[in-house]
Amino acid sequence: MKINREKIMGELEVAQLGNNILRCQAQPVNNILHKKLQQIIDNLIVTVIATNGVGIAAPQVSINDRLFIIASRPNLRYPKAPKMDPKAIINPRLISHSEDRVKGWEGCLSVPGIRGLVPRYRVINVEYTNREGKLERQELTDFVARIFQHEYDHLEGLVFLDRVESTTDLMTEDEYQKQIIQLRN
Ligand code: ZN
Numbered sequence: 001m002k003i004n005r006e007k008i009m010g011e012l013e014v015a016q017l018g019n020n021i022l023r024c025q026a027q028p029v030n031n032i033l034h035k036k037l038q039q040i041i042d043n044l045i046v047t048v049i050a051t052n053g054v055g056i057a058a059p060q061v062s063i064n065d066r067l068f069i070i071a072s073r074p075n076l077r078y079p080k081a082p083k084m085d086p087k088a089i090i091n092p093r094l095i096s097h098s099e100d101r102v103k104g105w106e107g108c109l110s111v112p113g114i115r116g117l118v119p120r121y122r123v124i125n126v127e128y129t130n131r132e133g134k135l136e137r138q139e140l141t142d143f144v145a146r147i148f149q150h151e152y153d154h155l156e157g158l159v160f161l162d163r164v165e166s167t168t169d170l171m172t173e174d175e176y177q178k179q180i181i182q183l184r185n
Helices: 036-050 142-155 173-184
Strands: 053-059 066-071 088-096 100-107 114-121 123-129 136-143 170-172
Touching: 036 053, 036 066, 036 170, 053 142, 066 142, 088 142, 100 142, 114 142, 114 173, 123 142, 136 142, 170 173
Parallel strands: none
Antiparallel strands: 053 066, 066 088, 088 123, 100 114, 114 170, 123 136
């Protein structure tokens, strides 16, 4: 799947692996209700939808804020993703997690062309501030818990490649589409 297309309005440039911004610790967000931050949130949502992602973190668009979007829905890159409205997660904290971890396939807009089998906690309890400035506490499970942990890692300067247990758990996107998606459908 090649992305040769014009950028749509509000879409942001996604930093690619090797760019140092992806390796930085992001900083806490203060002015949540400020117009500028609300605009960033809107643009992140536009970007994650335009690129067939299910999540995107601010450092991926070179903004060093503790902020990410979860936007799970079935799309070309994740046909089995559960559908939910895009949600801004600000200053997130991982409160607790299940003992068990499960391996699942992940990709990343900043690591195009590669998928990896990544172990993640199956159930997590999290706390974060939403875009209205309200504190929320939630239990997340399975795929949505996976997205949260993947995006949270971006705030710590980590990418999914750092979590893969073996290089034999990596696949090219083309091979992934052939082996995994077609087998399921
Ligand atoms: Zn990512």
